[in-house]
Amino acid sequence: MKYKRILLKLSGESLMGNQKYGIDVTCVESYARQIKEIADMGIQIGIVIGGGNIFRGLSGSHKGFDRVKGDSMGMLATVINALALSSALDNEKCKNKVLTAIRMEPIGEFYSKSKAIEYLEKGYVSIFSAGTGNPYFTTDTGSSLRAIEIEADAMLKGTRVDGIYTADPEKDPTATKFDKITYDEIYNKGLKIMDLTATTMCKENHLPIVVFNMDVEGNLKKLMSGEKIGTLVYEK
Ligand SMILES: Nc1ncnc2c1ncn2[C@@H]1O[C@H](COP(=O)(O)OP(=O)(O)OP(=O)(O)O)[C@@H](O)[C@H]1O
Numbered sequence: 001m002k003y004k005r006i007l008l009k010l011s012g013e014s015l016m017g018n019q020k021y022g023i024d025v026t027c028v029e030s031y032a033r034q035i036k037e038i039a040d041m042g043i044q045i046g047i048v049i050g051g052g053n054i055f056r057g058l059s060g061s062h063k064g065f066d067r068v069k070g071d072s073m074g075m076l077a078t079v080i081n082a083l084a085l086s087s088a089l090d091n092e093k094c095k096n097k098v099l100t101a102i103r104m105e106p107i108g109e110f111y112s113k114s115k116a117i118e119y120l121e122k123g124y125v126s127i128f129s130a131g132t133g134n135p136y137f138t139t140d141t142g143s144s145l146r147a148i149e150i151e152a153d154a155m156l157k158g159t160r161v162d163g164i165y166t167a168d169p170e171k172d173p174t175a176t177k178f179d180k181i182t183y184d185e186i187y188n189k190g191l192k193i194m195d196l197t198a199t200t201m202c203k204e205n206h207l208p209i210v211v212f213n214m215d216v217e218g219n220l221k222k223l224m225s226g227e228k229i230g231t232l233v234y235e236k
């Protein structure tokens with residue numbers, strides 16, 4: 001097996017599916033099926049989920065919301081998504097736990113590294129919600145932080161594009177895909193696939209990243225089986 005323990009980052013915005021807002025149930029169900037498939041292979045899975053399908057603090061601040069309150073709303077949005085995913089995993093009979101970076105028992109257990117690792121070792125898919133618990137961050141940074149804390153072998157960014165491109169492929173149809181790219185090239189080319197804080201944390205801690213399309217069912221299993229899909233971010 002290529003990876004024993006992974007941190008899977010799921011895009012909140014992708015959870016909208018074809019809707020304009022909120023959660024498309026078929027999308028969450030597809031994610032849960034794919035996660036169950038690799039949990040059954042014995043892979044330890046930590047998950048961070050975004051909140052862009054519900055609220056982003058920065059966008060809120062452009063409309064007059066206080067940034068810190070807006071970011072708190074964004075972090076709560078990630079908890080809503082985590083609960084939706086947890087429920088879909090329950091339906092798949094895939095044992096899981098929701099941990100929160102901000103205390104809010106009984107909705108989820110307060111996150112600690114030791115508890116997270118204990119659950120992973122017991123075979124629970126562990127969903128780390130509320131990002132880092134601090135404003136002015138994103139769930140990309142929450143993902144790199146949790147990946148490093150749980151000593152994951154890699155951070156897998158499951159999104160709605162099939163890798164990293166020379167420009168945002170949703171805006172530029174002429175953009176071309178990289179099969180692999182270094183952290184430094186991401187900075188030097190100004191690519192906006194992940195925020196810079198997250199990229200820097202991964203680089204400094206030698207954590208490989210794979211960006212791949214989570215909306216194609218079966219992709220996650222292919223990655224775990226060693227197939228080369230998506231884009232690998234590596235150190236030179
Ligand atoms: N160079 C690039 N290559 C690939 N995707 C890019 C690039 N630049 C920007 N993007 C955008 O990044 C998006 C993927 O990022 P991500 O999964 O974090 O989505 P998001 O909408 O920010 O999710 P979230 O709701 O979790 O914040 C793609 O849908 C794509 O539009």
Ligand SMILES: O=c1ccn([C@@H]2O[C@H](COP(=O)(O)O)[C@@H](O)[C@H]2O)c(=O)[nH]1
Nearest residue numbers: 050051057071074075131132137138139
């Ligand atoms: O550590 C964090 C993580 C997230 N936020 C806020 O939540 C939203 C949603 O997260 P996305 O990564 O954009 O999906 C984000 O825009 C922030 O407002 C946070 O404050 N701290």
